[in-house]
Amino acid sequence: MKVWEIGEAFGLENLREVQREVPTPGHGEVLLKMKAASLNFRDLLMVKGMYNPRQPLPLVPCSDGVGVVESCGEGVSSLKAGDRVIPCFAPDWSSGEPTRDKLRTTLGGPLDGTLSEYMVVPEQSVVMAPEYLSDEECATLPCAGLTAWSALVTHYGLKAGDVVLAQGTGGVSLFALQIAKAHGAEVIMTSSSDEKLERVKEMGASHGINYRDVEQWGKAVRKLKPLGVDHVIEVGGADTLEQSLRAVKFGGHISMIGVLSGTLSKVNLIPILMQNLRIQGIIVGHKEAFESMNKAFATHQIRPVISDSFGWSELPDAFALMEKGGHFGKIVISF
Ligand SMILES: NC(=O)c1ccc[n+]([C@@H]2O[C@H](COP(=O)([O-])OP(=O)(O)OC[C@H]3O[C@@H](n4cnc5c(N)ncnc54)[C@H](OP(=O)(O)O)[C@@H]3O)[C@@H](O)[C@H]2O)c1
Incomplete structure (x- = not known):
């Protein structure tokens, strides 16, 4: 499968497209075929080595994306092949107050992120994608959307x-x-x-x-x-x-x-x-809040504002636009 990774060193110039083995979902995990991802400012800092200079490399960047369940590992009960889902930024934070442990496993650093043709995630760490939104729109929700929701509604x-x-x-x-x-x-x-x-x-x-x-x-x-x-x-x-x-x-x-x-x-x-x-x-938010937000968005038919949409191979251009600050809303990568 194709993935984008920050290679041997940090820097936008070190982003590279490589091939990796398609992972196999273990017990309680699902394999997702990813459809779209979106960029956050954090991802830009991560690529440049300014977010966590000690982050081991290579790393697949970006925390936000949407995918369709391709196959399920043993013991998966809440999802089936074909379900369209959004991985949570912090897979171990389902509700309540954050703790260091709950925030140790965030996507796009330290864990590999969403710029990957396939990814394996625990079934408990995804939310159903709102049906009325496109793949690109769904990919904008996990970090920017939920952060605004946590600030205004949760807290x-x-x-x-x-x-x-x-x-x-x-x-x-x-x-x-x-x-x-x-x-x-x-x-x-x-x-x-x-x-x-x-x-x-x-x-x-x-x-x-x-x-x-x-x-x-x-x-x-x-x-x-x-x-x-x-x-x-x-x-x-x-x-x-x-x-x-x-x-x-x-x-x-x-x-x-x-x-x-x-x-x-x-x-x-x-x-x-x-x-x-x-x-x-504020540090993004938990899965329970993400689900509440999605219900509210569906009720009000809120559509995320997409500034620019780039193809898979245009990732460096997408980061360059974010760095320049020329955007209005979200920058997305469509697979
Ligand atoms: N704590 C968390 O959980 C969390 C979650 C998400 C994001 N963040 C952080 O929140 C910030 C914004 O994230 P984002 O994803 O919304 O970024 P973004 O989409 O890249 O938006 C950045 C926008 O902020 C405005 N801006 C830039 N410098 C500014 C300044 N000095 N004063 C006021 N506005 C300024 C610009 O808007 P104009 O072009 O209109 O001037 C710019 O387009 C970033 O620092 C990001 O790391 C934190």
Whole structure:
């Protein structure tokens, strides 16, 4: 079978297409014929050796994908050949709070990921793919979709009428927009592009702020919402947290999700205590939440936003687009 792997060293230039043996499913495992995969920022960092420089190589990158059950190992009872399923990012985390053990086995590092013609996974570590979505759309859900869901629904308990601020127009933030709208919440988005801000308004965002033009965008949010927003989807990290602390209301909530602008920052901590804020670290989510999310998506007929779709052999171009930041939504690889 064909797989993409990070070869003997990290770096986009070391991505290579190779042949491996088709694996055999053991007890409680299924063999999937993969149909599509999607890229996350984490995958780019993994390929470049910036996510975990000690990751043993070679590694099949990418955590997200969708496949069809080709065959079942002994003892498999919940799946049959032909079922279309999505592997979970963290196969050992079915519900509840995460632990180190539950997060030791994530796909796309340390375990081989989804850029593989076939893969074997435990039957308990997949969810059924929503029928109304295409293969490409299903492949976008496990990391970006579930992360936005975990932030807003699992940890925050989003309610109708809440105001959500989401940064940028990448995968996580666009899912956050769609999830928030489906709950009857209002959404303010930031972006480096006026054109992308027009597009999020067409999707239902009430306001858009260009964070390149308006450096103090936290203040701009306060002009729109004098009490501040209820919830922030924080994907920028080092350079954005300070503005998020300005934008959020007394007693509000910030989901720390990404570090696109860096990991180290000097911020004034006083608002966190004096305004009784909650800052919650988010690490994707568990299978139970993934299944709830898929039900909600089907009810509201939410369709993931696909920015660009690449063929199997175009993987390096797909990563190059992500690195350039030219996308709006998810980048997918169709097998
Ligand atoms: N904790 C978790 O479980 C988890 C899960 C998924 C993702 N993440 C992290 O969350 C972040 C976003 O992931 P993603 O998959 O949505 O990425 P993505 O699809 O690549 O989106 C990135 C977008 O964020 C915006 N952006 C870039 N730099 C920014 C900055 N300094 N301030 C504000 N916005 C900025 C840009 O939007 P514009 O072009 O509109 O400016 C860019 O297109 C990444 O750091 C990723 O590693 C974490």
